[in-house]
Amino acid sequence: MGGGGGGRELDTTPTWAVSLVCLVIVVISIILEKTIHKTAEAFERRKRVALVEALEKIKGELMVLGFISLLLTFGQNYITRVCIPEKYSRTMLPCEFKSEDSHEGGEGSEEGGHRRLLWFERRMLATDSPGKGCKEGFVPLISVNALHQLHIFIFFLAVFHVFYSAITMMLGRLKIRGWKDWERQIAEQTDGSAADAARFRLTHETSFVRSHSNMWMQNPIIFYVVCFFRHILYSVQKPDYSTLRHGFVSVHLSPGTKFDFQKYIKRSLEDDFKVIVGIPPYLWMISVVYLLLNVKGGQVMFLLSIFPLMVILAVGTKLQSIITQMAIEIQEKHAVVQGIPLVQVSDRHFWFSKPTLVLHLIHLTLFQNAFEITYFIWITYEFGLHSCFHKYFLLAVIRVCIGVGVQIVCSYITLPLYALVTQMGSQMKKSIFDxxxxxxxxxxxxxxxxxxxxxxxxxxxxxxxxxxxxxxxxxxxxxxxxxxxxxxxxxxxxxxxxxxxxxxxxxxxxxxxxxxxxxx
Structure with missing residues (x-):
């Protein structure tokens, strides 16, 4: 890179070596492109329009990352010519700055000054050509070696963006697949195979109301504490699914209409997936701020890692509280119902009467969590597990555990719960149904x-x-x-x-x- 380290230029490299490297890169690229194309064709054959659009979004994000990589490659010679005063290069470092005297001592000083040695090496790489170096008292804005490490980071972002998207969809579909037996049983009851579904009962005698309402739920603190643990332990039970399904069918469809609600929820999840796989500009800005605040060992990074956990738990608790609130409203009517009680479908149950706000919070949580885990893996790959970036190693381990936990909870619990509860809004997803x-x-x-x-x-x-x-x-x-x-x-x-x-x-x-x- 940059002609440093005695590396050969292209004019002194055997043509067979150049051709071999190009062949391998081209073959791998074609295989990846054909794989994505075949995946899109499979979705189209199965009429998964939402998944096709989600795949197109993923391809668009990969294209953006490719453009970033191309700009870094093309502009590296120009970027490394930008010089800044040396005193500014010592501010907001991810690791503590080591002076020249600190790494001229013993072996311990040499190990502790690893970052400083890298800094000197990068400075030499950036100034090895006449006319391209900086004058005394100035250093390059960023070295060629650092740009190469950014290239690797871009590669990690691309790979793990696809990986996390696949994991999110797989876990969500796995959760909703468990509701298929409930849908089949409800369909059999609708056909008249179960006589108990048509008997008259008081509202507080129904299984849906009994499972969600008691005297302690009148206390707001206990109400949300119960909803919090219910969201984590058993978010959706059969009475919940049956009642929400009955409310949706009663409001949006004609009585007696044959309707596979479980399949509709699965299509709704795919429609939501189109949103969460995208990376809008404001999320790119958040990632830049994330890199900016990674200073002095990562205490700030640990605090930022708690944010996705708090958001996803708050969102899950809110979604669970909507179901519980519907049960309490049914109980307060003190009426006689036939079969399954009818829930009140309305947007007022959601924050600011906007169900889509919850989806955007889930999107933000998944992106920040995925970015943080990807950043951790990249740092470990480039600098090792016990580098100065992980000065507080225990905090780094806790960050990873939190990230994995948030990914599982959000994909397997919160996102399917949102796909179900959001059907209780005033509007149905006409794009899917129509x-x-x-x-x-x-x-x-x-x-x-x-x-x-x-x-x-x-x-x-x-x-x-x-x-x-x-x-x-x-x-x-x-x-x-x-x-x-x-x-x-x-x-x-x-x-x-x-x-x-x-x-x-x-x-x-x-x-x-x-x-x-x-x-x-």
Whole structure:
């Protein structure tokens, strides 16, 4: 690098060595590109539009990191020519500054002055060429060796960004997969296999209310303490899932509609994943501040590492308190309910009545936590585990343990809980529901058209996607009012009536079995 250390230039390097290195780099790059491309194709075949968009975001972030690396490579000769007064180079060091006399002594001084020796080496590398050095009393802003270490840091960021994104999605889907049996049991009860679901009970006798309400919950302090431990130990139980599902279906869909709520939550998680994999500009600014404050052994870094833990625990407690508050509101009505009690769906349960604020806090927590762990791994790789960056080694170990714990809690508990509880807001995710409903309606209409092809009195049935303009010749009763579940069911029912008029043998009951997420 920089011609230091007796290294050969390109004109004195064998061509086979240059070609071999280029070949290896090109092959590895092509393999990575093809892997990402095949992954995107697999998501497209499985109709995972949200995951495709998330993958595109990851590719965009990798491109940004690539541009940063290219700029560092192209501009290193110009950056190293920037000189600053030597006194400023001794301020805000990550390790304590060692004077020249401190490393001229014994072996202990030499080991303790490792950072100072590196500093002298970098200064020599930056000033080995005539005309490129700094005048007396000035030093380079950053050395070539330090730029090389930044390159490695960029590489670590790229690799671990993909790794953490995959871990987050894998743990979240694993948690939601455990709710599949609950969805199947609820579907069987809806079909009439369980008579207990239809019996009348007082609100405080329902399992959902009993599990969340007692006399101690009237105290605000005890209320949040209980919600805190419930979030960590058992965040979502079957009564919670059943009640929230019942509230969602009752508000957004028509009674009796076949709907796979667990699959909808999984799609919702994928939609949230599009947000948390991105790195907006303000998060880049936070990472710069993170690097700026890494001074004198890392005590400040330890304090910053506690921030993601506090945020994710506060968010989880808030989400759990929303479920508990719904149970208390049902209990206070002192009413008689049939089957599952109906929860009140509203944005007022969330901070500032904005459910998306919780998602942005989760996004901030995951990014800061991932950046901190990546930084720790990079420092360990470059300078060793017991370097001056880890002056307080015990604090460094605690930071890593906190980071791993936050990653697991956020991915496996908090994010799936958010995907479930956020459905209790006033708005549903129409982008997910309408897309799948349109596919179900289009598939059903195509089957109806094929069925009537052999009918001599066939009247063409016009098909269109949900939400499209019906045209001037369409009757109002066949036009969807809104891109919501209720409007979709209305379109479906009106289409069923049209088909019944043409074919009396077409049972209407078969059409009500259409799954609005997967189609007929």
């Amino acid at each position: 897309e799948q409903t349109s596919k179900a309606l289009m598939s059903w209409h195509n089957k109806v058209k094929k069925k009537h092809e052999h009918d001599h009195d066939h009247v063409p049935i016009r098909t269109r996607k949900l939400g499209e303009s019906p045209g001037d010749d369409s009757s109002p009763e066949h036009s969807p009012k809104h891109s919501s579940g209720a409007a979709a069911v209305a379109v479906m029912e009106s289409s069923i009536e049209m088909s019944d008029q043409r074919d009396p043998d077409s049972p209407k009951e078969q059409m009500t079995d259409i799954d609005l997420l997967t189609g007929p």
